Amino acid sequence: MPEKVNLNAYFERIGFSGSIAPTLGTLEALHALHPAAIPFENLDPLMGRKxxxxxxxxxxxxxxxxxxxxxxxxxxxLMNVLRDLDYPVRAHAARILWEQPEGGATMISHMVLLVEISGSNYLCDVGMSSFTLTAPLKLRDGVEQKVGNDTFRLLRDDALWRLEVRVGEDWRGVYQFDLVEQGPAEIEAINSLVETEYQSRALLYAARIDGEVRSTLSGNRLSIYRPGEPRERRHAPDVETLKAILSEVFRITLPSAEDLDPALARVIEAAPPVEPEA
Known part of the structure; x- marks a missing residue:
């Protein structure tokens, strides 16, 4: 039995007030608003929460x-919301390629969606940290697709699809996935692996897209990208500074200090030393 979805609460959270007909236009609106309103963050596993x-x-x-x-x-x-709006949606497992050695990550640690509209499939992904999409991509081999200031393409290699983003003159892999649909049990298994990885390595990640501004946090290192400007970089030397970044830059309502502070202290402790500027 499908889980009950509170569409009104979701629409209010992301600021959506348009047509709910299951069209490409509605999907594009939801896909743009969701990552702008709801940040990427992994505080729960850092605090030992399920x-x-x-x-x-x-x-x-x-x-x-x-x-x-x-x-x-x-x-x-997003998948549950789209299904409640009568979109045909499938979940697929993905392997991260971004900032990984050649061949990509050894662990399947990501989930993407394929949404069918008028006989065509669209890749949807509102949870890829620094390269979260803000629009669906049509599942077409080799076609460049512009999303905001970024250009993406999907490449097919037998049973695998590879998402790439153009960085300067080069194409760099973001992740790869196949077309095998993942059910609730498979998704839970991936979730368990990811949760354990974050817990064991004191890895903190946060990301937010605010218009054309992309902010990312890795450990205690903050990076803010604004088109046409040098990338802003900061680091948090202590827990209070890190909490301020999470609250002010990523607009996260923080959990209690009793739970959060020890977790963030582990992040600070595990962070590599800051290299002095030349």
Whole structure:
């Protein structure tokens, strides 16, 4: 039995007030608004909390408490909303290529969606941290597709699809996925692996898209990209500064200090030393 979806709460959280007909236009509007309103963040596993993917838990965390989530939370929430709006949606497992050695990550740690509209499939992904899409991409081999200031393409290699983004004159891999649909049990298995990875390595990530501005946090290193300007870089030397960044830059309603502060202290401790500027 499908889980009950509170569409009104979701629409209010992301600021959507348009047509809910299952068209490409509606999908594009939702896909743009979702990552602008709900940040990527992985505070729960850092604090040793279980990441729950049932709809009630997702809504309580991301719609009521002002929190964000990581890829499986974001895309599960969007998937449930789209299905409630009568879109045909399938979940697929992905392997991260971005900033990984040749061949990509060894662990499948990401989830993407394929949405069918008028006989065509569209890749949707509102939870890819620094390269979260702000629009669906048509599943077409080798075609360049502009999204904001970024240009993407999808390449097919037998059963695998590879998402790439153009960086300068080069194409760099973001992730690869196949067309095998993943059910709830498979998604939970991926979630368990990702949750354990974040817990064991004290990895903190946050990302937010605000218009053309992309902000990302890796550990205690903040990077803010504004088109046409040098990238702004900052680091948080202590827990209070890191909390201020999470609250002010990423607009996350923070959990209690009792739970959060020890987790962020681990992040600070695990961070590499800051190199002095030349």
């Amino acid at each position: 990441v729950k993917l049932d709809q009630a838990s997702l809504e309580q965390k991301m719609l009521v408490k002002g929190r964000g989530g990581y890829c499986l939370e974001h895309n599960t929430l």
